Amino acid sequence: MSTPTIAEANRLFEEGLLDPVELLSEVLHRASLTEAELHAYLTIDHEGARRRAEAAAERLARGERRGPLDGIPIALKDNLCTKGVETTCASQILAGWVPPYDATAVARLQEAGAVLVGKTNLDEFAMGSSTENSAYGPTRNPWDTERVPGGSSGGSAAAVAVGSAVAALGSDTGGSIRQPAALCGVVGFKPTYGLVSRYGLVAFASSLDQIGPITRTVADAGMLFEVIAGHDPLDATSYPGQVPRWDAELDAGVGGVRIGLVRELSGDGIDPEVAEVCRRVLDLLSDQGAQVVEVSLPTVEVALSAYYLVAPAECSANLARFDGIRYGLRVPGDTVSETMGRTRAEGFGPEVTRRILLGTYALSAGYYDAFYLQAQRVRALVVQDFAEAYQKADVLVSPTSPTTAFPLGAKVADPLAMYMSDVCTIPSNLAGHPAISLPVGLDSAGLPIGLQIMAPALGETLLFRVAAEVERVAGFDARPRLAEGMP
């Protein structure tokens, strides 16, 4: 058998054809077959997973399942705190750190009966777009192991793609869920900022970070979202109102829905094959009664620059706590400040160091107005841009990534080229809006192409409705080499 989706597993559970222990075995078997090549996981919690799977199996046997995630093996990006399980953020500086508490999203998965398989690889502290910035070595793309899986949630996307997890959580600060999902041929969803508590997510850029699901299908993403979303008194930026229902209009189709193709994200700088596949999907939607229009987001290019000031500025303060005093790596020096300096110099990788320096600079006296404040103004303009675009369209679409998966090492030496990978995804983070990426086709090299759908804040109901239709018309059912044809 191959690893089922959440929906399939639920059906198999109910029909008595599968139980959570068997499902976990299958997932761990997949991991054992693929990990040597893929390196999606940093930690696999065999014992904890088995314990939870057995408990879920008992609940299933007693007819007391807690819901659709009960007994489902789920992987967690290793920047989510897990009580008793090492959490490293793929950094040397947190090597061996075991959190004394669970992130709220993790705790909610546990309560729902999910079986947490392990912790997945990422770019160090979620800073990167290829998972090559992991201190523990890169994750590879399951479609072509000479290529990157995208990032920073590359481990989660790769694991879901090959079935070494049924689903996973990632975090998305500038596209870190959607871009690897696109490059690995799976679904990645970044909810509206504030819908999923950030408590226990090791912060990269607090005003942009959002936890979300990486799954094989749109419905799976919705089921995961439903469990992890909702107000959390431990997060002051958590949205206190009702969470929009993802499945309220799921079967309503796209008749009459105005779908806006973002002009600035469909021409220059976008791989023609990628652009072509996306346009073809729009034609199919149009056949289904959608009204496809072209809209403009004139600030998307400056949005990238604004992002690379705001995110580093916030990260420079967020990562100040890693100083060797209370936890994690300590490289002793003669004085306290020398200890802090040495620990940080040795503990952080080059990209993290680069962003901390950039952010520190952007916040410094004399530069604050020109950089940080100016970036915040651009952010306000992006929000305004979206508002105008949403006058003309109900949802916006674009490719998720300008290209399909690129070769390992291709952009390591050129940070700016790497930063360009996020040009399509960053605007939604700056605005705090929801966006989803789903696979819609393969390029001529057989690599998956992702389409991004964006909606206004709290527009999840419509977003999922359109996504479900895209999934249906695109009919993407390819699987990567590492998921299929294995002994």
Next chain:
Amino acid sequence: MTWEPVIGIEVHVELLTSSKMFCGCRVSFGDPPNTNVCPTCLGLPGSLPVPNRRAIEWLVKIGLALNCRINEWSVFHRKNYFYADLPKNYQISQYDHPVCVDGWLDVSGPDGAFRVGIERAHMEEDTGKSIHLGEGGRIHSATQTLLDFNRAGVPLVEIVSKPDIGTPPRARAFAQELREVILTLGVSDARLEEGSMRFDANVSLRRPGGPLGTKVEVKNMNSFRSLERALGYEIDRQRKLLEAGREVVQETRHWDEEAGVTQGMRTKEVSSDYRYFPDPDLVPIVVDTAWRERIAAELPELPAQRRARYLDQGVDPQTASVLSASEPDLRNLYDQAVEAGADPRTTALWVTGEITAALRRDEQLRLPAGGELAELLTLIEQGTVSASAAKEVLAGMLAGEGGAREVAERRNLIQISDSDALSEVVDTVLAENPDAVERYRAGEGKVLGFLVGQVMRATGGRADPRLVNRLLAERLG
């Protein structure tokens, strides 16, 4: 030509809320190290701050008491600097949008009343405590530093005065008045020695009417006396420098209580850039009109209002100040006694005098009820007990022997004001002292005092002296 000191005061007040500023940990002092901590106040990865609404309410209270404008909308900023006892290596504080701005506090100083402007009052979190082991307990000579994070995240209000203060005694009076306000609001125990209220000062000298001079920040003054002394020393030091034609260096200096001097920090000071920016983990603080008005309505009577009321009630200014600065129990006793009909002026004198003294001797003392004190004062006024006997009555009352009249009777302290009874004693005394009578009649007036004394002695001090005088005068007439 003279130099004029310009002093501004910066005050930190730890709020005694039940939980910390951004987490649920208990605010409690003296507990074993690192017992009141959690992921948030330890700055563990992934933890987040959630503001304590009560602390913000208390800050608004302070702001209103200091006649500040309360911003409807204010922001938490991150103040970035690396320090071992600062868990996140940034402090959540406020920068250009503090909760309270632009107020003032009226102070009655040793040389009259004056007003000090309040620049701002804002909310922040306290740091942990470093305990330096090794020589001298100073960071430079420490061989080991231990960290206690119980204090980390305790709500801290920073109050910044305008540089309106001209002399060290005025600075002290301002600090004392501010402490009284804080105590009256009940938001902190405001203990200087323990650091729950901390004063720093900025001092510079200028020519009268001239531009401001270079300012020096003076820290580490943990009593009102050391605040006044440190400022006196620092002003003197700067004056000498300037008069010698030298320059004052902008720096932070520590007050050394034992040596009686301020000392520059040993390390060379680099100007700090705290890289303030709005904390993205927190949303703006909104104090709407309804909330502000509710807090204003709940404000207690403030020290200045209290003093004004005492003056209105007829208490002399000196006593009014002392009473106003007294413990709440004593002030309540005053209020209740006056309510029960006692004369305010006398009551204030007794409360701030005898009763305060007795309380100082024995902190466990049970204060009399207002009605009981009123009864005692009535006994004095009516001449039933003498002023001196009344002290003994009070002692009996405080010892729990009963009400004023009961104690006076039991201890035989009721004045003899019955002229028939006293006449007998007077006649006996006159009969026993013929030569004194003789001398008096010969014009030696001071002998009268001797005779009064004899009568008092014969009555065990209980005779009403006014009556004794009258009776003697009649007979010697």
